[in-house]
Amino acid sequence: MKEAKNNTIHDVARVAKVSIKTVSRILNNDPRVREANVVKVKKAIIELNYKMDFNARRLRTKQSYLIAVLYFDYRGNFYANMVIGGAISACDELGYDVLIRPIKYSGENLMSSVMHMIERSNPDGFILPPPLCENQLLLELLNKKNIPLVRISPCDINGNDLVYCDEVSATQKAIQHLISLGHTEIGFINYLVGHAAGNWRYEGYKKALAEADIKERPELVEQHEYQANIVEHAARRLLKLPNPPTAIFTTNDASASIIYRVASQLNKKIPYDLSVMGFDDDPVVEYLWPPLSTVRQPVTELGYEAAKLLIRKFIQKEDVTEIVNPKCELLIRNSCGPLIS
Numbered sequence: 001m002k003e004a005k006n007n008t009i010h011d012v013a014r015v016a017k018v019s020i021k022t023v024s025r026i027l028n029n030d031p032r033v034r035e036a037n038v039v040k041v042k043k044a045i046i047e048l049n050y051k052m053d054f055n056a057r058r059l060r061t062k063q064s065y066l067i068a069v070l071y072f073d074y075r076g077n078f079y080a081n082m083v084i085g086g087a088i089s090a091c092d093e094l095g096y097d098v099l100i101r102p103i104k105y106s107g108e109n110l111m112s113s114v115m116h117m118i119e120r121s122n123p124d125g126f127i128l129p130p131p132l133c134e135n136q137l138l139l140e141l142l143n144k145k146n147i148p149l150v151r152i153s154p155c156d157i158n159g160n161d162l163v164y165c166d167e168v169s170a171t172q173k174a175i176q177h178l179i180s181l182g183h184t185e186i187g188f189i190n191y192l193v194g195h196a197a198g199n200w201r202y203e204g205y206k207k208a209l210a211e212a213d214i215k216e217r218p219e220l221v222e223q224h225e226y227q228a229n230i231v232e233h234a235a236r237r238l239l240k241l242p243n244p245p246t247a248i249f250t251t252n253d254a255s256a257s258i259i260y261r262v263a264s265q266l267n268k269k270i271p272y273d274l275s276v277m278g279f280d281d282d283p284v285v286e287y288l289w290p291p292l293s294t295v296r297q298p299v300t301e302l303g304y305e306a307a308k309l310l311i312r313k314f315i316q317k318e319d320v321t322e323i324v325n326p327k328c329e330l331l332i333r334n335s336c337g338p339l340i341s
Contacts, residue, residue: 086303171204271337
């Protein structure tokens, strides 16, 4: 018995009465194709039961149609999970797949791990969330290999190879909310020193105080690089001051959850004795009582926009002139209350 003929892109073009190039552009999710042609080609694909030969496409274009997302592997890394989810959504729309790599190494071991990834899988580009977006050795390696990359929230936001959200303004709004409740003694706890997020959120804190003519008290500011138990020690020191803060802003929600514990141990009730404001809208906040007021960072959207920018501008070489930077959102819940004299 004669095997059924496998329809090709030529057959799709013939039935749809368009050029082969137009069919190819539609199969590669090129947004510049006229809608009328998209409809005709999709109708022809269904009529012919056409299936794309992905291996042939890779050979023809010399692309893997994979983009890689690198991230540091540590327990409870919700940020990476959300970036990956956003990147997958963009790749589904644009005909790519995501290759993920948790990183446990630094220095030469990191470079070796990434080199092996390039040699084995040949990704067409990389997405680098923080703090990997700041790793100069990694950036130099990818640039030397001429592999496109997009950075998420790097310290230096000058460039067209990055996406970020305005965390300075978002933090400023969060502090302004605390001030509107009567708080002037506002503590600040940050263990993200050296990271863009830590720098931006401290800048927003200072701007809000200055705007309200509130003098910053250095003893209410705890700035640290990450180490075990640092947030607990910082919170305990702040709350045991002779003139302690009536509200505390933390640069992430995981820190806020620790402040809840310390406040409970010191018999301080939230929000009556202490108001607490976080940042991120980490899933951990679902388990806090009272519900934590925080700033929602649009991490999934950052992953989505990073993948879309990487594929369209740097891989497909489209003329992308507008880069979408998602916005943060202040979420008022029940952990912040008016100052009680």
